[in-house]
Amino acid sequence: MSHESLPPLAGQVALVTGGARRLGAEIARTLHAAGASVLIHCHRSQDEAQSLVSELERLRPGSAAAYAVDLLEVAALPGLVTAATATFGRLDILVNNASSFYPTPIGEVTVAAFEDLIGTNLRAPLFLAQAAATELRRREGLILNLIDIHGSRPLKRHTVYSAAKAGLVMLTQSLARELAPQVRVNGISPGPVMWPEGEMDSDLQLQILERTALKRMGSATDIARAALFFAKDAPYVTGQILAVDGGRSVSGY
DSSP, X not given: OOGGGXXXXXXXXXXXXXXXXXXXXXXXXXXXXXXXXXXXXXSSOHHHHHHHHHHHHHHSTTSEEEEEOOTTOGGGTHHHHHHHHHHHSOOOEEEEOOOOOOOBOTTOXXXXXXXXHHIIIIIHHHHHHHHHHHHXXXXXXXXXXXXXXXGTSOOTTBHHHHHXXXXXXXXXXXXXXXXXXXXXXXEEEEOSSSOOSSOOOHHHHHHHHHTSTTOSOOOHHHHHHHHHHHHHSOTTOOSOEEEESTTGGGSOO
């Protein structure tokens, strides 16, 4: 294969947290289709992770692997970076996608819920970035954080989650300064592209879409394409948060 015909991310390696399912799986597939090898992090979704690895390995042998770890165990996080470099020889892209999401109404917030929501949405991205910093500097790589519209527009009954995502916005911008000029750090802020797991009132879904400028739902593919843009086509972009929300952030609340 000639150099000109190589896929754009050929030779690069991406680590996607929460990569076994939903948005993470679509991001992993998209980066892989662009030529990257991928390490798929999972916690409880080990069967789904192995299924995705098998799918990607059928397309390109030796290009995918899975690694299971609880992101709340900070001491175990460097092991993810080590797994990527040991398996594929390098790490170029860190996608902090894994997230906990559930309500914490004031009066009912527990320490366990606080630790979980802050831990997965803010603490883990920080300590993973720290663990990966040396390798990403060597590769002039990318950190991509999955944020949320509610990192800037608080969601009622989700105080801890909203605060964690707001912290992730500032972490993204701070890391962009700390790790420059070698490493780019950006974020994607999805709008209604995938409803939360579990039951969700259909009337509420309609209300959310009505408050979205494009009046329709997006898809996981929209988020994955944005991730590919940052990885492939944005070498002069850092410290930015891209809203992929159908205009929800500029519409009536």
